[in-house]
Amino acid sequence: MAEVTYLEAIREALFEEMERDPNVFVMGEDIGAYGGAFKVTEGLMEKFGERRVIDTPISEAGFVGAAAGAAHMGMRPVVEMQFIDFISCAYDMLTNYVATSRYRAFLPCPMVVRGPSGGYVRGGPFHSQNPEAAFLHTPGLKIVYPATASDAKGLLKSAIRDEDPVLYFEHKYLYRRIKEEMPAGDHVVPIGKARTARAGTDLSIITYAATVWKSLEAAEQLEKEHGISVEVIDLRSLLPMDDEAIYETVKKTNRVLIVHEDTRTGGVAGEITARINEHAFEWLDAPILRVTAADVPLPYSPPLEDYVLPQVPDIVAVARKLVAY
Amino acid sequence: MAEVTYLEAIREALFEEMERDPNVFVMGEDIGAYGGAFKVTEGLMEKFGERRVIDTPISEAGFVGAAAGAAHMGMRPVVEMQFIDFISCAYDMLTNYVATSRYRAFLPCPMVVRGPSGGYVRGGPFHSQNPEAAFLHTPGLKIVYPATASDAKGLLKSAIRDEDPVLYFEHKYLYRRIKEEMPAGDHVVPIGKARTARAGTDLSIITYAATVWKSLEAAEQLEKEHGISVEVIDLRSLLPMDDEAIYETVKKTNRVLIVHEDTRTGGVAGEITARINEHAFEWLDAPILRVTAADVPLPYSPPLEDYVLPQVPDIVAVARKLVAY
């Protein structure tokens, strides 16, 4: 089988799910004839028609709300944010309406909001955001953020089939940079399960999305240059989080480094740290440390962006400190 | 001097700052003739006129954005959310426009967004929210959440004078339940400084807003019934956070319980835990634990609300476990 990029994997999932279930339809800005700003939905309109591939006005709250209404009635909407940064315009709708509808009204709201996320692409402060921390705090939502092409496909299929709303963040730096052979058949990856991206014994790096690759690169370097054996856990799902996998790796290596691309304060690392503290404190031989973006909006100029975002040397440096602790 | 409630303290701060600085003005729904849903702004219109006390249409993004524009031009707008739950409608404006304006455009944006927050008042899922975790993650904003009447006054005055945007959350459960004599003169409380609400030696409770009072009640009980000496730190400011005060109390008691009213996952406790881990791990004799709301939208019926929110017995129970650790 041919190799498939992360972006193509997402498109495959959309095609397959739309074929499988006539209730699945997609909405978003410029996703029809144009195929989306990143061409993720290219070919969908030709195949499934304007009825199921809906170009929307520029109104994120409007079409997220519309997705919710359609979802109540048994449809399975998949909504694209042109860039995930614009999800902020639908923040009220997602956190107050969508997330609570099952709990407060026993109204199922099975829908997916997806879109290009993340930095390392010179996108500047409004085309590079990582929105996961803004929603981690909202019970009722699920959040996934795949790092590999096969997970991109398998998690999107799970997200579309899920009975509850799922925020599906796709990392645009990975869109065309990674490829992989897709597993045959109906490839589904369960939401809420982490993946061991690399096994190791001296230190655990817990991470997700693009920094999985940075961490793997660092792990390689640490192994080769410093003889340090690093385990890399790719969370894949952030809500729910795979606590078991986290505690297991902590118990195995006793040293934890959390890496995320998002800014530091209030980022996902805090929650992971708190959970490990509560459930595996005894097993820690060193403080849990984090490598993250600095606490500023992501600037656009390459030297600035590179400085603000986590890089391989950062991971190597902190990992060495942790192992030496 | 007469005692002043938490609510009156807020009103006093508004009056004094509007008198002091003609650039200060207030905007919000029903804040003029009606004096606001909770009567916080009562009397302002009579005193300062319709020009400086502006009743707005129902459009949180609209008037938060307008506040930003006015702030750029040297005004000092103070915006009221009728309930803080509606701040979600201005999430884009606050996180993308307001928070970034100094950094990305060297545009000062000195403004305050304030409003009644928090639960324990049978307000249900949309009139009880604690929005701090949604914004902790946004560099460029400041966040304060006072627990006492004098801090309510002093922090609002600081917020209005601050050169940057401040989210000022006021706890509606405290509005009329606590009173205090106001310090004389121009009472200002600096942003970014915690307060030791009670000194102790066996355990530190780190908290803010209404749960300061729950923690104090628990501390009393722990002292009397179990001979445990509890230190209670009232953070007052969440962004920036008073790291020094946090590390100091950790070094003193070596045991930390974080209490917040907000839901657990992705709440502020995670960030505090991470910071302590990074900077005072050595000083910990026990895991950092947290008492928080359960991870659901806040239900309305009293038995449900009481069950979901943190209560004194919870704090007592966890504190005892921590001390016994």
Next chain:
Amino acid sequence: MASRASSGSKAKRAAAPHEPNRSRPGDAQVMARPSDALDIEQKLQLYYYMRLTRALEERLVNLYRQTKVIGGLFRSLGQEADAVGSAFALDRSKGDFLSPLIRNLGSMLVQGARPLEIIRQYMAKADSPTRGRELNIHFGDLERGFIGQISHLGDMVPVMAGVTLSFKLRGESRVGLVYVGDGATSTGAFHEGINFAAVQKCPLVVVVENNGYAYSTPLSKQTAARELKDKALAYGIPGIRADGNDVLATYDVTKEAVDRARRGEGVTLIELMTYRRKGHAEHDNQSYVPEGEIERWLRENDPLDRYTAQLSATDGVHPDALRAIDERVQQEIDAATDLAEQSAMPEPTDALTGIYADPPVADPLWYRESGAAVTEHERPAGWGVYEKANG
């Protein structure tokens, strides 16, 4: 219809800040009205629902004064006709759907909500429609075709755009109706939702209930638009204004919009002129209302009075027939109150269920031995009373 509906006796009262858009008896003769087709049973149903709305809210006031209602109480006194008449224009047999706002109890009753549900809901009982999770009339039922609002104003417009989009996508012959207040028209959600629905030609009717106020804010501070129906032009859809206190006029204008939607002709915006005779919620003393305004609407423009007179004059309905309905309504409400009072409050641990389909129960707080962790003294002193004071 537009011109009929918007001709009113404007000159009658001088400088009233909020003027009704009153339809006159003669208007009915201008052309065939959908309500001409209503039989007497249906006309008495309209009366029944209006009376039920009013009487039920009055009962809730009693319960509120006894502090048996948890949280605020919202009234639609004087607005019963607009909610009932508009909802009556939907076809329940076809699966039509609506989303009410806080003043639209009447529309929910038409759609099948029962007084027992409403009272239990206000009392936050375990067997209330939301099991004590949500307030007052914030609940829905997919079967009966209504969907519960959330507090954030405007948000139901996009949601109903989506509900009706699904009707269109599936080729179903169903129509949706969404209510917003005059105040909610200022929200971004209203704008985005109605624009989306208009572009998609969703089978949606948007009823803007213009009751003159948003909480304390008069329309003049809400918008500079002369009429709210003018907002329709921004979306390229028809906008019609009608007398919201004339239940048949309300029915007529909505019925035509519903038929239009069912024919696939898209969205209509209807502005119903009415008046909020009570405060925003029970606690609100309406000090901001110009003197005499409330009394004038009570005296001259009560929807039940008007409809009673109309039934007698046009349909020859004897007062006894209406009294019998009034009695039936009272009996229903009495019975519902008795039952609701007997209902239990929710079990605390029920709070953890149903946030997701999977897992069905949220993580319990590990330090809670049982639901009994919360002792009685932990209840905030004076809750209920407190909420009322601040709504």
Next chain:
Amino acid sequence: MASRASSGSKAKRAAAPHEPNRSRPGDAQVMARPSDALDIEQKLQLYYYMRLTRALEERLVNLYRQTKVIGGLFRSLGQEADAVGSAFALDRSKGDFLSPLIRNLGSMLVQGARPLEIIRQYMAKADSPTRGRELNIHFGDLERGFIGQISHLGDMVPVMAGVTLSFKLRGESRVGLVYVGDGATSTGAFHEGINFAAVQKCPLVVVVENNGYAYSTPLSKQTAARELKDKALAYGIPGIRADGNDVLATYDVTKEAVDRARRGEGVTLIELMTYRRKGHAEHDNQSYVPEGEIERWLRENDPLDRYTAQLSATDGVHPDALRAIDERVQQEIDAATDLAEQSAMPEPTDALTGIYADPPVADPLWYRESGAAVTEHERPAGWGVYEKANG
């Protein structure tokens, strides 16, 4: 003015999806136009700014092809008249203020932005107006009276409502102008901002640049409204449509709105009909555009061609005079390019400064020894190129 502006030669072209609202030479005679008062120097300034806009963007295309531009490149080819003519109607001596969108480079130039700033900004240089923090023309200057947009469409409308509210509160005789595209009119922020400004009678002019598309989305999928100027009715403000490719018509309509605002009469919505001849950004191949549409606009409705002809016909300006301006423009751009190319990229650690007034520097990442922590191989392979492909 409204009727003059909206009379156009609609019948001329048959089924064109996006029709200009072309003003005819004769229109000028109907009544006194503000542009009648422009002297020849001012008229040549208009030409200068339009030419500067076009030539500067052409230079940026060159730099983009040399991968010297970081990120996407946005063009306003064919829309220069609407940005320049409208901005020219502001009075800089009075401190008037504007907020451009992505197609309004011309308006910034009028307001005093210089080519050197623009080029540095696109090249993300240390001495660019945002020191490399923000993209392309996202920058402002309180002194010169323009404010930088953010990407989130619609957000600048509330912000400019607030800017102009401050003018009103302080009794200043200043006016604000905010630009939005046809697409941005669908946003909640647009709706909330313009409604707020209308109620407050802020001295604000809202220019809706109708260029037929929002990215690939034609107007018909954006709104069902027949004309965007109709949206004004929803806010109770005047709405006027004019030919955006006639720089004087654009000036006229804006000037009248600016005067109105300065007289305290509040907000005006202006729809300027124009056409986006290039794609959304350089990477966009415009495959979604009906055949011949671009060419027709180029041939029949290029704003510089039209203005050149007009200057010659009406004002007797000799082509040489315009050529001299063109040369001056080229020289300015050449000089600016040279300087910009010499500018340094930002120092990495500058990224940590200025998020707050206090503290002035963000916490450094403790594990970074120095700004040099980032090694060259860490730069994503093919950045720049990558961004261009996906914009």
